[in-house]
């Protein structure tokens with residue numbers, strides 16, 4: 001047995017292939033040629049996403065106690081998106097190549113040069129392209145029936161601000177959090193799960209008194225940055241980057257991006273924005289409803305400020321894959337391993353009988369641990385080495401093998417994914433073993 005060499009060798013192509021091979025992610029409508037920028041998640045992808053969401057919920061609610069959740073609609077009334085500024089401003093500049101008809105975001109190409117696709121230089125003038133998906137509600141396709149698939153989850157939080165305030169015992173400062181789908185008609189979806197047309201966001205809108213917003217902006221920026229190392233991401237590949245004044249959106253007072261160092265450069269993973277009272281004031285103005293809060297101390301009504309944090313589930317999914325992917329040489333053979341932290345790993349342990357003779361006894365352990373709620377797998381096909389490799393590739397932290405000695409000593413061999421060390425563990429101690437493993441990140 002050799003010690004793993006620890007070489008991270010992740011490329012986008014390798015991750016796409018692994019995700020397909022092991023059932024994490026499939027291209028949507030693949031049998032019909034594929035739908036660009038849209039993906040389906042298989043069993044393991046679903047479990048990984050669930051773990052990501054669970055960790056996020058846990059992280060925000062332990063940072064601040066006053067947080068309630070919302071699950072808003074995906075279809076949004078046109079008025080909402082007019083008030084938020086999306087109808088007018090939510091666009092990217094694009095150009096077309098008149099020769100080959102390829103379309104680009106202007107910041108993705110050098111307009112001084114030829115089209116990277118056909119090699120001719122025949123650009124149209126740059127124009128704005130609104131990224132919202134528009135639809136019509138009901139049979140009449142007229143202006144009055146226009147609605148939009150939401151391009152972010154935040155607005156459903158702002159338009160329900162008064163509902164939440166009057167139906168829960170929340171008091172400023174407090175947060176409304178939401179996990180849900182968002183849709184953007186990206187001109188050029190790319191880099192797999194990095195830029196998609198349908199994706200999921202985890203957003204927190206933190207409402208506070210204006211005099212405290214600078215404090216909360218710093219507090220949430222730090223807490224959100226720390227979150228990524230708490231789920232096992234290498235802190236050296238994470239940084240917080242404040243926006244320059246000229247980068248700020250029209251509504252932002254300040255903005256910090258948490259960035260990850262992808263093989264294609266430092267890129268935004270999460271945005272933390274000090275939005276002032278822009279959203280509540282816009283919705284008050286457009287709806288004619290007063291969204292102000294009564295302050296018991298000053299006996300006056302005011303609009304709270306908002307600190308927003310917003311991260312994509314899928315972009316974080318991709319980040320976790322990049323960060324965890326290693327190719328090791330073990331016994332002169334290369335193995336692919338995903339070094340997920342146990343908390344994030346979709347499968348926590350695999351139970352394996354060494355030969356068919358031990359199947360029944362191993363199945364008993366499997367059933368017992370499953371009943372206790374652990375997300376585990378039973379694997380009996382192929383050589384033990386092959387089974388280990390299979391589990392390494394999906395990031396399972398430990399494999400328990402029931403072998404010839406198990407019947408006598410009531411122990412299994414626990415094989416560690418990262419160190420490859422093996423130790424004997426009493427069968428009645430497996431629950432404690434897993435709990436300790438899951439506590440350590």
Ligand code: ATP
Pocket residue numbers: 152184186193194195196197199201268269270271310311312313314315316
């Ligand atoms: P970018 O500059 O990368 O387009 P953005 O600034 O438009 O991102 P926000 O509107 O701040 O992004 O969205 C918050 C988060 O949602 C992003 O940090 C990212 O994690 C995720 N996200 C945004 N757009 C997409 C997309 N097209 N596909 C996947 N995730 C996305």
